[in-house]
Amino acid sequence: MRIRSVLGASAVLLLTSASLAFAQTDCKTLVPPSPWGPNDQTGATNRITPAVTKAAAAEIQEGKVVVMSYPLVDGVPLFGSRFTKTILTATSLAPGGAYGENQLTYMEDTWLSQSHVGTHLDGMGHIGRKDCYFNQIAMGKFINQNNMTKLGLEHLKSFATRGVVIDMVKVFQAAGKLKTNAACRKPCLDGGTLITTADLQAGLRMYNVTLREGDIVVIHTGWGDLFEQFPKQNAVYNSAAPGIGKDAAKWLVSQKVVAVGTDTWVVEVIPSEDPKEAFPVHNILLTDNGIHIIENVRTDLIAAEAAATNRATFFFSMTVPKAVGLTGNFVAIEGIR
Amino acid sequence: MTQNTAPALREGRRRFCLTLLAAPLAGASLLAALPAHGQERRYTIAFANLTEEPGVTLEGTGFTGGEIRSGFALAARKLPVEVLFYDNQRDGKKAQANAEDAIARKVDLYVLYCQDPDANAAIAARLKAAGIPILAVNHPVPGAPLYTVDNLAAGRIAGEALGQFAARSWRGQPTVAVIVGPVEARVDRVPERVQGVVEGLRAKLPGVKPVTLDTQGNPARVGALLGKYLAAHPGAKVLVAATDDTTALAAKSALEQAGRASDAAIASHGVDRTIHGGINDKKEIDPNNRGSIVIGSVAFYMDRYGYDVLPLALRMLRGEPVPPRTATRHLFITAANVFVEYPPYDMN
Numbered sequence: 047m048r049i050r051s052v053l054g055a056s057a058v059l060l061l062t063s064a065s066l067a068f069a070q071t072d073c074k075t076l077v078p079p080s081p082w083g084p085n086d087q088t089g090a091t092n093r094i095t096p097a098v099t100k101a102a103a104a105e106i107q108e109g110k111v112v113v114m115s116y117p118l119v120d121g122v123p124l125f126g127s128r129f130t131k132t133i134l135t136a137t138s139l140a141p142g143g144a145y146g147e148n149q150l151t152y153m154e155d156t157w158l159s160q161s162h163v164g165t166h167l168d169g170m171g172h173i174g175r176k177d178c179y180f181n182q183i184a185m186g187k188f189i190n191q192n193n194m195t196k197l198g199l200e201h202l203k204s205f206a207t208r209g210v211v212i213d214m215v216k217v218f219q220a221a222g223k224l225k226t227n228a229a230c231r232k233p234c235l236d237g238g239t240l241i242t243t244a245d246l247q248a249g250l251r252m253y254n255v256t257l258r259e260g261d262i263v264v265i266h267t268g269w270g271d272l273f274e275q276f277p278k279q280n281a282v283y284n285s286a287a288p289g290i291g292k293d294a295a296k297w298l299v300s301q302k303v304v305a306v307g308t309d310t311w312v313v314e315v316i317p318s319e320d321p322k323e324a325f326p327v328h329n330i331l332l333t334d335n336g337i338h339i340i341e342n343v344r345t346d347l348i349a350a351e352a353a354a355t356n357r358a359t360f361f362f363s364m365t366v367p368k369a370v371g372l373t374g375n376f377v378a379i380e381g382i383r
Numbered sequence: 384m385t386q387n388t389a390p391a392l393r394e395g396r397r398r399f400c401l402t403l404l405a406a407p408l409a410g411a412s413l414l415a416a417l418p419a420h421g422q423e424r425r426y427t428i429a430f431a432n433l434t435e436e437p438g439v440t441l442e443g444t445g446f447t448g449g450e451i452r453s454g455f456a457l458a459a460r461k462l463p464v465e466v467l468f469y470d471n472q473r474d475g476k477k478a479q480a481n482a483e484d485a486i487a488r489k490v491d492l493y494v495l496y497c498q499d500p501d502a503n504a505a506i507a508a509r510l511k512a513a514g515i516p517i518l519a520v521n522h523p524v525p526g527a528p529l530y531t532v533d534n535l536a537a538g539r540i541a542g543e544a545l546g547q548f549a550a551r552s553w554r555g556q557p558t559v560a561v562i563v564g565p566v567e568a569r570v571d572r573v574p575e576r577v578q579g580v581v582e583g584l585r586a587k588l589p590g591v592k593p594v595t596l597d598t599q600g601n602p603a604r605v606g607a608l609l610g611k612y613l614a615a616h617p618g619a620k621v622l623v624a625a626t627d628d629t630t631a632l633a634a635k636s637a638l639e640q641a642g643r644a645s646d647a648a649i650a651s652h653g654v655d656r657t658i659h660g661g662i663n664d665k666k667e668i669d670p671n672n673r674g675s676i677v678i679g680s681v682a683f684y685m686d687r688y689g690y691d692v693l694p695l696a697l698r699m700l701r702g703e704p705v706p707p708r709t710a711t712r713h714l715f716i717t718a719a720n721v722f723v724e725y726p727p728y729d730m731n
Contacts, residue, residue: 125730240460249691284730291461316728317462321687324726 073178076335080181084250087182087196089170089336090304091203098260102208105361107383112348112360114264114379115165122164122342123273123280124312130159167305167366168339171197173328173372181338193371200368207260207304209362209381213250213285213349214241214288215268221248226268229282231275232346234261234268237286241265243297246290253358259302262362265290266345270309273342289315295330299337305380306331307340340364340377348381357383408431423463424553428696429485430455430494430689431478433467433521439473443564443571444520445655446685451496454661458689462697466689475502481730482506486513492696495527496520500568518696522686528699530692533710534572537681538579538624539586543649544715545622546587548648548678553620560593561585561612563634564626566599573626580624591622598630605633606640613641623649628658631677632667644676651680654725661729668721679717682724 080086116122120130135145136152138247145151162168170180171194177186181198214231218224227236235241246265250257259265272283287310290298295314298306306313314327331337352358360381369375433441435448454466459466467490469481479495485493486509493515497503503524509516517527549558566577581593595609613621621643625631631651640646651658658667658680667677684691691711700704720721 178581238457238460311730316461317457318728321457322691322724322726324722324728 047377049305059236062314072176073182073184074176074326076178077180077182080336084181086336087170087201088180088203088300090216090251090338091205091226092305093260093302093328094207095260096329098208099204099206102206102260102361105208105359108383110330110351110383111287112229112290112351112381112383114344114381115377116270116342118164118235118376120202122276123311124160124163125284128160129164130157131164132157159198159318159376161372161376162341164376165342165344165379166327166340166376167199167374168328168332168341168362169197169199170332170336170338171371172339173325173332175329175333178333188189194373195371198369198371198373199366199375200370202232202366205262205304205362205364205366207262207362208258209262209348209360210250210255210257211244211266211345211348211352211358211381212358213252213266213358214245214249214353215266215349216252216353217249219247221250227272228280229275230268230271230280232268232271234271235270235288237288238315239267240290240316240319241267241288241290241294243294245256246294246297249289253356256302257301262300262307262340263301263303263304264340264345264348264362265306265308265313266349267309268346269341270345273309273311275364284311285310287316290327291315291319292330295327299330299335303337305338305340307345309343309345311338311341313341340379341381351381351383355383391454392441392494398477402672405524411693425465426462426491426692426697427465427467427488428492428494429467429469429481429488429490430519430692431471431481431485431496433471433496433498434473435470436472439626441685442682442683443568443573443576443626444653444685445657446653448685450686451688454686455564455689455693458687458693460691464697466514466693471497473498478502478512479505479509482509486510486515490515492516492518492700494518494520494692494696495524496522497524497606498522518692518697520692526704528695528707528709530688530695530709531711532572532683532685533713535582536710537577537652537683538576538581539583540579540681540713540715541583541624541652542580542583543587543635544583545580545624545648545650546584546591548650549588549620552648556620557618558591558620558622559587559616560588560590560591560624561596561609562593562624562626563596563609564598566595566597566626568600569721576626584622584624587722598623602629602633604636605621605630609637610641613638613643617645621647625649625651627651628653628655628667628680631680632657635667635675635677638676647676650715651677652683654680654682654684654721655686659716659721659725660727662718662727662731664694666721669715670718670722673718679715682714682716684711684713 058159067205082092131158136153179185225236267288272279363380367375367380432448466644471478491509507525517524519527519529523529523532562577562580584591598604623634625634628651631649634649638647660666
C-alpha cells in the first residue's frame with residue numbers, strides 16, 4: 047500500500063514536473079531570461095539604483111517643472127475598443143442631502159476605464175509571444191478573470207531617474223527629410239515615418255548627450271499634436287504613427303534604458319516595417335527585455351524647454367500606482383529641471 | 384530630386400552600365416554598387432503606377448492604385464532607395480510622357496505598370512536607349528523582368544478550397560458550383576482566374592460542372608443572377624467562387640436573402656479591405672466570425688507589391704540575376720490565418 051502510494055505520488059510529481067518542464071522549455075525558446083534572475087518580475091526598473099536616482103537629481107537645477115502627461119478626459123483617442131467614462135456622484139448637493147449641522151457635502155467619481163488610456167505605462171504583463179511573457183513566464187498559469195498573479199505593476203521599482211528627450215522633429219528638419227501630416231498644426235513626423243538608430247543618435251548629438259544605464263528616453267515626434275486636437279483628429283491619430291523600428295529598439299536595449307516613451311499611441315512605427323509583424327518593438331522592449339513603454343506622453347513642452355536651454359536632460363518623475371496584477375496604468379509624468 | 388544629388392545618380396548609372404558589361408565577372412556587380420567606403424549607395428527608382436484615380440480598382444480585385452503606391456512607400460523605408468512616383472492614368476501617352484520625365488531625371492531603374500502593349504514597347508525602347516533598366520508589373524514589357532499576379536494559381540487555390548470544403552462537409556449530397564463576377568474581363572485576366580477555379584474544383588470534386596455568372600463588373604447584378612440560379616437548384620448545396628471580395632459579399636447577401644446561406648460556401652479572391660481590416664472594422668474574415676459562409680479569400684497582396692518589387696529592383700541594380708517572371712505568392716486566407724497574414728494595426 048505504501049509502495050503504491052509512493053509510486054502514485056512519484057507519478058503525479060513526474061507528470062507535474064513534466065508539464066512544467068514543457069511549458070518552461072516552450073517559453074525558453076520564445077523569450078530570453080531576465081538578466082536579474084529566474085524569479086525577477088521587476089525588469090528594467092532594477093536599473094534604478096539609489097546611485098542612479100541621486101545622479102539624476104543633479105538635473106534639478108532651476109526647480110522648473112514641465113508637464114509631460116495629457117489630461118485624462120473622455121473623448122481622447124483610444125486604442126481599439128478601449129473606453130473611458132467618468133460618472134460624478136453628487137447626491138449630497140441635493141436639497142436636504144447635506145450632513146450634520148456643519149452641512150457637510152461631498153462628491154466622488156466612478157471612473158470606468160481600461161488601464162491603457164491617456165498617458166500610460168505598459169507593464170510587462172501587457173505584451174507576450176504566444177503565452178510567454180517577460181522572463182520566460184508562461185502566463186497561462188498566472189492569470190484569472192480579474193488580474194495576473196505574476197508581472198503586475200506592484201513589482202516595479204521607482205522610476206525616479208534621468209530623462210532624456212530626443213527631438214525627432216528637429217532631427218528630421220535638420221536632415222531635410224521632414225514629411226509632416228496636414229492635420230498637425232505644428233511640424234510633426236508623418237504616420238509611418240521610421241525612426242532609425244542613426245536618427246536617435248543624431249538627436250542625442252544635437253544636445254551632446256550620451257545615454258547612460260537607467261535613463262528613460264522620451265522621443266518627440268510632434269504626432270501628439272493630433273492627440274491634443276481630440277476628438278477631431280482621433281481617427282488620424284489612431285490610423286498610423288511615426289516611431290522607432292526594430293533596429294532602433296535593439297540599440298536602445300543595448301543602452302540599458304529603463305523605459306521609452308513617445309507622443310504617439312504606440313512608440314513604434316505604424317505600419318510596421320514588415321507588414322506581417324504585429325507590434326514587434328513591443329516584443330523587443332517589453333517581452334524580451336523588461337523595458338517599459340510609455341505612450342501618449344506629452345513631449346512638446348519638454349522638447350521646447352530643451353531647445354530653449356540647449357539641455358535635453360531632466361529629472362524624470364512618474365507616479366505608477368501599485369496596481370496589483372495590472373498590465374499597465376495611466377500615469378502622471380513631470381520633467382523637473 | 385535635387386541638383387546636389389544628380390551627379391551622384393549619373394555616376395551611379397554609369398557604374399550600372401559598367402556592371403552590365405562586366406556581368407560575367409563574379410563580384411564585379413557588388414563592387415559597382417558599393418562606394419569606396421563600403422556602404423551601399425542610395426538609388427532612385429521610378430514607379431509608374433497604372434492609375435491612382437480614387438475608387439478605381441485594379442486587376443479585377445478591390446485594390447486601388449493608391450494602396451499600391453502606399454505599399455511602395457512603406458516598403459522603401461528600410462531600403463536604400465528613393466521612390467519617384469508617377470501616375471500613368473491608364474493612358475499610353477501619359478505613360479510615355481512619364482517615362483520621358485524619368486529619363487530626364489536620370490533615375491536608376493523604372494518600374495512600369497501599364498496595360499497598353501504599344502506604349503510598353505515604346506517605353507522599353509526609350510529607356511533602353513537611356514541605359515535605364517525596367518521592371519514590369521502585371522503587364523509584359525519587352526526585354527524586362529515581369530512581376531505579376533498568377534490568376535491561374537489563385538483560381539486553383541480557391542477552387543481546391545471549395546472542393547475540400549464540400550468533400551469534408553457535404554459528402555454525398557448533391558452539390559453545384561458557380562463562378563460569379565466579371566468573368567469575361569480579359570483586360571484584368573479574370574478568365575485565367577476562372578480557369579484556375581474550374582481546375583481546382585475538378586481536382587477535388589471531379590463530378591462538379593461549374594457554371595459562370597457574369598456580372599460584367601457590376602456587383603449589384605449578383606443578387607439577380609445568383610437568385611435565379613438558386614431557384615433552379617432548390618435542393619443542392621452551392622459552392623460559390625467569387626472573382627473578387629465585393630462580389631463575394633454580394634453573393635453572401637444574395638444567399639441570405641434566398642434563405643440558402645446554410646446550403647452554401649463562398650471562396651473569394653483579393654483579400655482587400657472590404658473583407659479584412661482594422662481592429663474595429665466589421666471583418667468578414669475574422670477569428671470572431673468563424674461561422675461565415677465566406678470560408679476564405681485568396682490573397683493578391685497588391686497593397687504589398689512594394690515589398691516584393693523593390694527588392695527585385697535592387698537585385699537588378701546590384702547586377703544580380705532575377706528570373707524573367709516572378710509571381711505573387713497567393714495564399715488562401717481564412718479566419719484561422721488572417722491575423723497572421725494581416726495583423727490589424729489601424730486602431731480606429
